[in-house]
Amino acid sequence: MKFSTKNLRYGVIGVGMMGCEHIRNLVAIENCEVVAFADPHEPSRINAKTLVKSAVEYDDYQQMLQDENLDVVIIATPNHTHRIVLEACLRRGVHILVEKPVCINVTECREIIDIERQTHKAGRLVWVGLEYRYMAATSELIKEVESGTCGNLKMISIREHRFPFLQKVGNWNRFSKNTGGTLVEKCCHFFDLMTLLAHSAPVRVSASGAQDVNHLNEFYDEVRADILDNAFVIVDYQNGLRGMLDLSMFAEGSQNEQEICVVGDGAKIEALVTDSLIRIGRRASGRDGVVEKLVAQSSDVVQGFHGGASYVEHRRMQEKIRYGGESEVTLQDGLLSVAIGQAAHMSIAEGRIVKLAEILK
Ligand SMILES: NC(=O)c1ccc[n+]([C@@H]2O[C@H](COP(=O)([O-])OP(=O)(O)OC[C@H]3O[C@@H](n4cnc5c(N)ncnc54)[C@H](O)[C@@H]3O)[C@@H](O)[C@H]2O)c1
Structure with a gap:
């Protein structure tokens, strides 16, 4: 199998919170370099420059794509811009890591999958940043399930109880039209984990949720923020497996931000993500007979906002680039995670069970 130690040249589009998280991780990895970044917001660029002084700054990503010789581009712009930025990067032919959600709805995800097909290049990777797969506790849970510890898996429940959404540049995340809605924006991570563990296709979604506590008195240009802040979502899979999400974004007092619990006919496994247990x-x-074990990323992993998950994500993507393998988190994975979130929002809005076939048709 081929192996290349080539210095990988990265460009980062969008250097707010998440773009800077990627830069911090990349500067800690050998044989790669952030050579350029693009962002129209000057304070974001000034901040990014402190992390990587040698990088060339652009206020226009199209200019960066035109001028720079790049191997990999990271897209960390607001969700509603992913569609157009992704298209430009796909046409440029570089490897791409696009932050989650791939796009804000299934239609846009499908358009991107079509453009990827038209511009397909053997060996070019498109990787979706569904990095909760790489947190220490979740990756250990996945490993245990895959090795058969649970027997036949029947139930997956994921509880995220956390603090409200943070303030973002231009407050883009205060409106569902920009984010895709909370169950797309935030919860695509959890729907991705469910589908990964289920080894089956999601078929039905029923949900109840609302904006009950957060941002109720926040107005932007006289329009009130419209972010759902709590929900229960049930996902039925083709193989009979049931998934459930329990989301609260006004639960700052939680010991664990995420608790994942899977039950099979042989055993139950819990992953307490913050405690890494x-x-x-x-x-x-x-x-x-219940056994507890603490799990941790290896000591060389840079611990960022997501407990080292971004670092592991980059390492794995680079390995695939260097060895010539396939993306571990594909556009199709990204689409399914968005589709479940979109179906959940539809279920809440219309007060009914939504079949995935309705939105994947
Ligand atoms: N993987 C995760 O767990 C995780 C966590 C947080 C955010 N995210 C995702 O990362 C992305 C960015 O979120 P964030 O929290 O960094 O937001 P942010 O507001 O902190 O940063 C976004 C940056 O993108 C810039 N931008 C906007 N339009 C642009 C354009 N056309 N070209 C270049 N730059 C542009 C903004 O000026 C800003 O600096 C979102 O898709 C979000 O969902 C993922």
């Missing part, structure tokens, strides 16, 4: 309880051993 896994609990395994086999049915045959009962309560007394």
Whole structure:
């Protein structure tokens, strides 16, 4: 198998919170370099420059794509801009890491998948930043499930109880028209984990949710912020597996931001993400047999906002670029995670169960 130690030249589009997180990780990795970044917002550029002084700054990403010799582009712009930025990067032929959600709805995701097909280049990777797969506790849970610890998996429940959405540049995340809605914007991570673990296609979604507590008195150009801040979502999979999401964004007092619990016919596994703890309880051993283990990223992993997940994501993507492998988190994975979130919003708005076939047709 081919292996290349080539210095990978990165360009970053959008250097707000997440773009800078990527830069911090990349400067800690050997044989790669952030050579340029693009952002129309000067304070974001000034901040990014402190992290990577040698990079060339652009206020226009099209100019950066035209002028720079890049191997990989990271897209970390607001969700509603992903569609247009992705198209330009796909046509440029570079490897792409696009932040989640791929796009704000299924229609846009599909357009991007079509453009990827038209511009397809063997060996070119398009990787979606669904990096919760790479947190220490979640990746350990995935490993245990894949090795058969649970037996036949039947139920997956994911609880995210956390603080409200942070303030973003231009307040883009205060409106569903920009984010795709909370269940797309935030929860695509969890729907991706469910589908990954289920090894099956999602078929039905039912949800209840609302904006009950947060941002109720926030107005921008006289329009009130419209972010859903709590929901229960049930996802039925073709193989009979059931997934459930329990989201609260006014739960600052949580010990764990995310708690993932999977139950099969042989065992139950819990992943407490903030505590980085896994609990395994086999049915045959009962309560007394429950085993707890602390899991941690290896010591060389840069710990960023997501417990080292971005660092692991970059390492794995670079490995695939260097060895010539496939993307681990594909546009199709990204589309399904968006589709479930979109179906959940539709279920809430229309007060009914939504079949995935309705929006994937
Ligand atoms: N993986 C994760 O867990 C995670 C966490 C946070 C954010 N995100 C995603 O990262 C993306 C960025 O979010 P953020 O939190 O960094 O937001 P942010 O507001 O902090 O930063 C976005 C930056 O993009 C810039 N921008 C806007 N339009 C642009 C354009 N056309 N070209 C270049 N730059 C442009 C803005 O000026 C800003 O500096 C979003 O898609 C978000 O969903 C992912």
